[in-house]
Amino acid sequence: MRKAYIVTVALFALVFSLASASDPDPLQDFCVALKDYSDYSKSAVLGILFKDPKLVKAEYFFFEGLNIAGNTDNKVGSNITTMNVDTLPSLNTLGISLARIDFAPYGENPPHTHPRGTEILVVLEGTLFIGFVTSNPDNRLFTKTLNKGDVFVFPVGLIHFQLNVGKTNAIAISGLSSQNASVITIADAVFRSNPPINPNVLTKAFQLDKNVVEELQKEFGVEK
Structure with missing residues (x-):
């Protein structure tokens, strides 16, 4: 009986730990993050100060620039234009963000991981060779060649990459299940x-x- 109780408690602990790994559900329509504390709401949500909803305007939900190609003149030949809570404060508590990834010919988005978000990638232009690696002990590699219009999912926390295998520029849009999924580029973190x-x-x-x-x-x- 005691053994069954311990197993049950352990399973509940596992479920709750997984549930808390992503952004919490919002408790209101929106919660625009503050840059200026002169017009904050006196009602904090989860201890977070946010802009007084009465002062929120349409432009707080607007972002421009994803139509502009990023500068890929660097060692890896790629550039990421990020739209997360830091660049669009209205994403605060909404559990979603977006990025544009530009690739020079044979450019790469090096192996990296997003510790707080699953990524869904859609190719707008070009051909990308992509992949991710599962956790220990298997370290199984999943790869695919994507063309314009193709979509691929990278599970939260797993190491993944994208490589432009074409002779022309490539563009992809990445959606992430966090207002700030963060990124750990493996080579940078190590070296x-x-x-x-x-x-x-x-x-x-x-x-x-x-x-x-x-x-x-x-x-x-x-x-x-």
């Missing part, structure tokens, strides 16, 4: 951390020569 990760740690983790690790840290801009 550009501040302060730097001890090279001995990375040497063992990646089974590389220490000189290679230190060279990679220099390449990513880490200063000793």
